[in-house]
Structure formats: C-alpha cells, structure tokens
Amino acid sequence: MENTNINLTIIVPVYNEGIFIEETLESISNQTNSNFKVLISDNCSTDNTYDIVSKMTANDRRFLAYRQETNIGAVDNFAFLIKKVDTDYVMIAGGHDLWDEDYVEKCLLKIMQSDQIALVHGDIYLKDDNGNKDNREVRFFDMAGISDPVIRFNLSMWLGQYHFYGIYRSNVLKSTFIDKKFFGSITVVLCQTAIMGRIVHVKNTVQYFRIRSQKENINERKKRYAVSYHGYKKKTFLPFWKTPFYMVLAAIKTPIYKKKKRVSCRIRLVLSSFNACSKYFDSMVNDVKNLRP
Template sequence: MLSMMDEPLVTIGMPVRNGGDQIRVAIDSLLSQTHRNLRLIISDNCSTDDTVAICEAYAREDSRVTVVRQPENLGICGNFRFVLMQAESPYFMWACHDDVWAPEFVRKNLANLTANPAAVASTSRVIMALPEGPQELSNGTFALRGDQRERLARFFWDPGEVSRFYGVFRTEALKRSFPADIDVFGYDWIVMALNLLEGEHLELPEVLLTREAHTEDHYHRTLVRNQPKALYRWLPHLPMTQVLRHRLPPEVWRACRGAIMRRNAIQMLMYAKYRLPLMAPVVRTLAQLERARTRSGNSSAHPL
C-alpha cells in the first residue's frame, strides 16, 4: 500500500494512458484546490508518450503527488479500481487527465458531505465540452435521495453521462461498490448503482467541473474494437444487466429492472444508428418522442 507521513483527508486518483497533451492543465487545477489536505495518485497504464515524464516532474515539485507506473496494461476499469484501492483517506475522487476543476470543487463537496451524514457522494453541476465545439450542462449529476429502490430506479431511468462518477465519495463505501469482477461495458454505471445502495448522492447547484465530452459514436467505436462477441455489440448493456441481476438485492432489482431494460433498448438503438446509418432518422425520431415524454423536473432523456 502506498503511504505518506501525514495521510490526507482526500485522495484523488488519476488513471491515465497517453494523456501528455492535456494532463498539465488537469494536474494544475487539482493542485490549486483551496482544500490543500489532499493526495494525488497518478496511475500510468503503459503510456507510450511523455505522460510519465510530465507526471514525475510534478511529483518532484509537490510531495502530494505520487506516480505509479503499471508494468502491464490494467485496462480502463482495472486502472480506475487500482487508484481507488490505494486510498487510505476518508474521502476519494477520480480525476481524468482531460478535465478541469474549479478551485472550490473539493472544499465545497466535502462540506456538503459533512453536513449530510446519510450521503456517500457529492458532486457539483458539470459542463461537458467538445474540443472546439459547444458546451452544455451534464444531465448526470442530479441528486438521488430516498430509499434504495427509489434511488436506483431514478438513476437507471436516466443516468445521463454519469458525471456523478467524478464527485467526492466516502472512500470505504466506494470501495465496497467496486468489485474486482465487473470489467464490462457500463462498469461505471454498476459502480454508481452499488454505491447508491450505500447511501444518497448530493448535487451542488454551481458548475465546478468541466469534462471533455466525446463524440457521439466514441463508445461504440471502442465497443467494436474491444468486444469480440456480436451479441454483446448489439446488446452492449447485457453483461452489465447480468452483473446487476446478481449484485442487487432482489427487492431493489425488481424496483429498477424495467428502467434497466429500457437502458438496454436505448443502447441497442444507439448502436444500430452507429452500425446502420440508414437507421439514424428513425432513431432520432424515437429520441425526440422520448424526450417529449420524459422531460420533467430534473430528469432529461438519454441522448440517442
């Protein structure tokens, strides 16, 4: 286990591979947090660019930074889990190499958790930004309160970009939410679902994080590249659904299985649009109908 003389209140885990073009801005914004009592663990997943050299330069200048060079590629899910499991602090957050945090992000989310003992996670509103493109608010940070069934059912009805994954968490509850055997498409949804069994998720009303958005077909191109089974390409959330059926308490599964099946149908249509461009007009029409039917309160339709 990694150690330091004065264990911080917050550990920030940054899994990265080939992030040299953008990582300086991300690290600078993390080390400039007004909450200073933190540790940044960077886990390099066999980068082939100058990522390691950049990160090690920061580590030499700031004792709060630790760089771990993985001897073999852990995969995305494995690297995210690795940095979490190194944390010994009461609170933890993940950080991507291409995101930027306002200086008050950590302090305000910590204060939110301190004031709400029933909560296990807090995040701010989030801006999603495409390089040289438009910016829009993430629809994946809304608060999730109530009992377990209410929290899970609302989450799966419209998880959005799951930007809540990048909030501040109570460490031990998050570790219990990240089993070692869930490396499937949608693993971040699984982790958030299991974390919602632990307690409530909170949202600050202000924007304190800017995330780099991906193009519409990014995840499906990744799926084609990494998934050899055609069935799981057309039903990308089927493995996720199988994990959830096994992991969720029966009464919680019954409460949210309809929303989970709906997510499977939406993802199948998104993949069909990607693989069969002639399907795009049909999918867009269905998306418009879906948005008109479900847009109310804090919820918004999943973008097809």
C-alpha cells in the first residue's frame, strides 16, 4: 500500500533506548503501509542509542534522526518533534515498543474514514523488559459510537493511558497541552483529544507496549517524572496539585467541534473537570505530607 502523497509522520522521542531501539525501528520499517516518514529525536542519550539510530536511518530515506546537544527533558523532546510534523496524521511511537506489521495500515484507514475520529489505536499487549507478557489491566474504551464530548471527556479521565501511543489527527494533538510540564499530563492530553473527537479502537492489530519491570512507590515515581520532564533533578512543589488545574483549563480552552449546544457542552465540561480532584486526591494528599520537615 504505497502512495506518493505522504500523510503520516511517526515521531519517536528516545532516551537511553539502546537495548530496544533497533527492534523498534525495524518494527516500524516493516509495516505493510510504508507510506510515511519517521522523525526520531535522541534526547542526548548516554548509551549507544544514537549510534544505532544513525546506522539504521542511513539506509532508509523515510527516517530522519536528530540529536539534542543536552538533555532537554521528555516534554521538550516531544514538542521538538511535534513542531516538525507537517502531515495530516501523526503517530506517537515509544522507543521500546513493537507493532504488528499491519498496525499502521489498519489504524490509518480507520482514522481517515471520518473527521469525527481524533485518535485511533489497536489492541494493546503489555510486556516486561524481558519480553514476557505482563498481566496488568489495560483500560480503554472504544468511543466510536459516543457523540457527546462530555461523556468522552469523563471516560478518558478515568481510563488508562496506553492508547496515548496511537495515530492522531495532527491538528488535534497540536491543540492539546502536549508541551506543558505537569504530572498527569498524558491523561489531560487524552481528555482534550476526547473533547475534539472520538477515540477509536481497531481490533486484530497489536501494539506491544513495554513497561517497567521494577515497581515503584509514589515518591519514587514523582522523582522519576521530575527528571524525565525537565532533564535534570528538580524539586517540585505540590506537583499533583497542578493536574486538576490543567484539567479545568482543558475543559475551558479545548476546541469543541460539536455543532449544536456548544455553550451547555462547555459548562458541562467545566463542571466535570473538577472530578480530577477526586482522581488525584491521594496523590495530592501525599504532596502535602511531603512538605513536612
């Protein structure tokens, strides 16, 4: 399935993915729909990630690699790539994940069927670092039949995040808070995506999502997020208190493409957004406890 008009960009932000990146890029390269371009940004990895990326991209004109001179943090590395997207659709690919060979073909065909679809993803299987199946629950919901943005917004607030790595309409992703640095940002981005369109599940094509084998408590996770977001160790003040704020802001500012009853829809979105205080309540309490000397 090839066409001279490229309408999909696959972005791959990476950092220290030397163990998995070759297999990941091969999985992308072997897609049955080869009509796309791939933008890779290495966030100043300290391992051999960029050497592997450079070797592989030299042999495939669809692939273009960048290397940051310093670690700019995961969010800015994402934003760097997204600014370079000039196609109608964009796929976010993790530097350690794999896909069935027909993943791009099936998902791209689905999102092109209707301008009411904002994001498409396939089946999601979890693997640990050794490639073994992980039995943790994957929570997502096919919103193909849900026309109400408020219902989609509320569903996205409480579901998982794995389908963040799917194929978006580029204008939708660029209208989200994808470039903002705050804890819980992926959930907010998915909620914004749900406001702007339907999030659709395509069956019988799989993304194999690698997850961390090492379990961590909430304080360990906050430290990892802080380094990941900023590129260096940074002490954050009440980090999870920002999440409900951005959820409310998303309800206020995200474009609504629904043709009728936009005002009432906006009011319902704003009222629903305060549920984020309930979702993140335990984390917010933990933030306060950590203020104690």
